[in-house]
Amino acid sequence: xxxxxxxxxxxxxxxxxxxxxxxxxxxxxxxxxxxxxxxxxxxxxxxxxxxxxxxxxxxxxxxxxxxxxxxxxxxxxxxxxxxxxxxxxxxxxxxxxxxxxxxxxxxxxxxxxxxxxxxxxxxxxxxxxxxxxxxxxxxxxxxxxxxxxxxxxxxxxxxxxxxxxxxxxxxxxxxxxxxxxxxxxxxxxxxxxxxxxxxxxxxxxxxxxxxxxxxxxxxxxxxxxxxxxxxxxxxxxxxxxxxxxxxxxxxxxxxxxxxxxxxxxxxxxxxxxxxxxxxxxxxxxxxxxxxxxxxxxxxxxxxxxxxxxxxxxxxxxxxxxxxxxxxxxxxxxxxxxxxxxxxxxxxxxxxxxxxxxxxxxxxxxxxxxxxxxxxxxxxxxxxxxxxxxxxxxxxxxxxxxxxxxxxxxxxxxxxxxxxxxxxxxxxxxxxxxxxxxxxxxxxxxxxxxxxxxxxxxxxxxxxxxxxxxxxx
Ligand code: UDX
Numbered sequence: 001x002x003x004x005x006x007x008x009x010x011x012x013x014x015x016x017x018x019x020x021x022x023x024x025x026x027x028x029x030x031x032x033x034x035x036x037x038x039x040x041x042x043x044x045x046x047x048x049x050x051x052x053x054x055x056x057x058x059x060x061x062x063x064x065x066x067x068x069x070x071x072x073x074x075x076x077x078x079x080x081x082x083x084x085x086x087x088x089x090x091x092x093x094x095x096x097x098x099x100x101x102x103x104x105x106x107x108x109x110x111x112x113x114x115x116x117x118x119x120x121x122x123x124x125x126x127x128x129x130x131x132x133x134x135x136x137x138x139x140x141x142x143x144x145x146x147x148x149x150x151x152x153x154x155x156x157x158x159x160x161x162x163x164x165x166x167x168x169x170x171x172x173x174x175x176x177x178x179x180x181x182x183x184x185x186x187x188x189x190x191x192x193x194x195x196x197x198x199x200x201x202x203x204x205x206x207x208x209x210x211x212x213x214x215x216x217x218x219x220x221x222x223x224x225x226x227x228x229x230x231x232x233x234x235x236x237x238x239x240x241x242x243x244x245x246x247x248x249x250x251x252x253x254x255x256x257x258x259x260x261x262x263x264x265x266x267x268x269x270x271x272x273x274x275x276x277x278x279x280x281x282x283x284x285x286x287x288x289x290x291x292x293x294x295x296x297x298x299x300x301x302x303x304x305x306x307x308x309x310x311x312x313x314x315x316x317x318x319x320x321x322x323x324x325x326x327x328x329x330x331x332x333x334x335x336x337x338x339x340x341x342x343x344x345x346x347x348x349x350x351x352x353x354x355x356x357x358x359x360x361x362x363x364x365x366x367x368x369x370x371x372x373x374x375x376x377x378x379x380x381x382x383x384x385x386x387x388x389x390x391x392x393x394x395x396x397x398x399x400x401x402x403x404x405x406x407x408x409x410x411x412x413x414x415x416x417x418x419x420x421x422x423x424x425x426x427x428x429x430x431x432x433x434x435x436x437x438x439x440x441x442x443x444x445x446x447x448x449x450x451x452x453x454x455x456x457x458x459x460x461x462x463x464x465x466x467x468x469x470x471x472x
Contacts, residue, residue: 001183004029004072005080006101007119008039010046010157010275010341011150012082015118017051018161019080020058021195022186027065029072039066047340047367050158054195073105078114078183080148085119091282093122102129106136114179116146120220120280122287126170126213144176147213149220154274155338159196162187166207170216177210184208221287224280225298230265231272232304238268238444239311248444249426268444270350270398270424271308273335275343278305309349312396312424315441316354319420320393324358327417329392331385332399332425333376334368342371346424347398351376364388366401386415393418400425409436431464 001024005016008030016028030036035045042059044052058064073079083097098119105113115133117126130145137143147170152160167187169180186192188208194200211219238248248268256263272278281302288295320326335345342348345368351361355378362380365372369381382388385404389395389412397404404427413419413436421433423442433440 001025001078001179002076003027003078003080003183004076005082006069006072007082007084007097008035008045008066009082009084010048010154011118011152012080013039013044013046013055014048014051014152014157014161015080015082015150016064017054017058018158019183020061020063021054021162022192023063024183025063026058027067027072027075029067029069031069036066036068048157049155049338050195054158057195069101069104070108073108073113074110077112078116078179079105080116080118082118085121087279087282091286093120093279093283095121095125098125098129099132102132103136106133106141107138109141110139112142112144114144114146114176116148116180117217118148118150120149120276120283121147121217122283123214123217123221126217130172144171144173144179145213146171146176146180147216148180149216151220151223154341155336162192162194162196163190163200164206166209168209168211168216168219170211170213172213180210181208221280221284224277225284225301227265228272228277228281228305229298229301231267231277232301234266234268235271235308235443236304241444242446245446246444247446249429251444267426269308269400269426270312270346270443271305273344273346274341278302278344309346309353312350312422312443313353313357316394316396316422317357319422319439319441320418323354325360326393327360327362327391328354329385329388329395329416330361330363330379331365331388331395331397331404332401333363333365333372334399337399337401338367340367340371342368342375345399347372348375350396350398350424351379355379362388362390362392365399366403386411390415391417394420394422397421397423397425397427400427409438413437429464431462434462 003019003024003026005012005026005028008028016026020026030039038045042056044055081098081101083101085093085095088094105115117129126145126147133143149168151164167184171177188206190200234248234252237251241248241251252266255261256266281298285295285298317323330351333342333345333347335341354361362382364382364385373381385407419438421438421440426442430440430445
């Protein structure tokens, strides 16, 4: 099918490339001319595993072209709207890009159009879009408006698009349902050349869920808010674990064995960032408030998440007493590993708080340095973790990049000013540090066994290692 995708940001570019990958003829529009020129030179504005290859192959095959919005509207019957819906100051989603696009489509589209809202939007946006298209309709065109929320995680967006656990469409006509089924058929049947696996993992059948538009829009906000709630829940439990001498990693492991709970999104740490959870949580709360519903539960989720940074700074302050003049090495800046995205990254609030107390920050991130410089100019950026650790009074693990797992700790011991690691993502187990010469602090665990001031009695790390052998 010929498909237009409007917006070549993180969602739009992934959607355009993957729809081309599964066989459609895709035209992707981007209003930012600089971005458009880069895309036409195969330069992607974002770092996302596999996306560059998928775009290049699709372009070479003539299955993906880039251009202007007007052309996109005229070229295809199906138009995927993937424009940004950033938060306004009051937490509402800014829908101005969608509203002006609706007027553009109504003004220039001739004939039937299937308008697919993929951008994350508040519930009832689809019905407003439908009304707007009809109101401004200038060529007796016929429209279907569909909600098709995205469930893409940064760092695995291509995988999540091509091997989803579910595809959700909200429709108000059988014709729209059938067209959406046709668009996603190759994914539902797992019949497409996969760019990641020579032989695709046998996905247990992708659920293609057809609902009404309002329900589909709510599924997105409700899903993200629930995941955010899981994270704030385990962070709340982590604080208790530290006081009573339990290990939150073990607690979440034990909880996660219950399939009704599940082990994912139960990692305690610095909390959630990124361009989705914080903004979707705010938008969902605003939607509920405007509808007269009490969502104070989600306000608590937000409050717990915002408190993680001060909690972490207090842990560092307790160790170093005075932060002013101290050199702190920050490992990891992106809001999570395998992305260069700094939007709402916990590292921003953390570094700003430490700088405000007069600390000097040296930082290393495998991908996010360029984007970090735009938001954290007063940081010394380093080329590797060792350079960042030179002369440091503490190493702070802020993003759990896998490359931090296999470092030379003897070499690190020789360059730091003080052998202290404060792990904001519980990348390591305390017992891994019992023979590294570093004092290791983390989230939701009693202090390392050799720490005299650990609350309650300290556990011997060797016992923990030994009983792991008994764990089945
Ligand atoms: C999220 C949703 O997972 C995805 O389905 C939706 O479409 C977009 O928003 P994303 O924001 O890319 O995806 O990242 P995700 O992997 O969900 O992590 C979000 C944040 O939560 C990160 O800052 C991560 O560090 C944090 N997190 C995640 C935790 O603190 N603990 C966890 O257990 C999991």
